[in-house]
Amino acid sequence: MNIGEVAERSGIPTKTIRYYEDIGFLHPKRNENGYRIFEDTELHKLTFIGRARSLGFNIEECRALLALYEDKDRGSADVKKIAQQHVKEIEDKIADLIAMRDTLTHLINACAGDHRPDCPILDNLSDGKTKEA
Template identity: 90%
Template sequence: MNIGEVAERSGIPTKTIRYYEDIGFLHPKRNENGYRIFEETELHKLTFIGRARSLGFNIEECRALLALYEDKERGSSDVKRIAAEHVREIEAKISDLLAMRDTLTHLINACAGDHRPDCPILDSLSNAKH
């Protein structure tokens, strides 16, 4: 399988696949003309990484998950720990964003939004009322 087919089947762009090779996620063989040749297992790995990334795991977390995925001796508790830690991070981001949204929504509701220059949004940004 060439890189284009892998890209199509995994949904990951060729650029990104080459990048993943650079950072050591994959080690595809090469044929005599220098092209990368991918096995099914490499396609599976890429799909795995793609799903983990779409769930918001960062590269280092993906690396850890991939190592656990390939280690037949590991217990599920390690995976669970990584996932639980990740959920905590997600929840922290969510509450930050909720706080931002509430503050902004409040300011927007207080703002006339017309041609007059009075604007509670700018006032709040410039005055210290945190």
């Protein structure tokens, strides 16, 4: 397979595939003409990485998962640990975002949204206090 076909089948852009080669995720062979040739195993790897990325694992986490994936002797405990750590991080982010949303929603509700310049949102950004109606 050439890079274009792999890109289509894995759903990962060619640019990104080359980048993944740069950072050592893949080592495709080369044709006489310099083109990369991908085997099925490379396609699988790419798909694997794509799924992990879409679950929010960062590149280093993907590298760790990939190493575990390729290590036939790893225990599932290692993988579970990475995943659990990751769930914790996701939950922290969710909590942060919910706090943001609630604060903003609160401010929006306090804001008349008309042509007068009086604006609780800006007031809050300016002095950190929310005025109640």
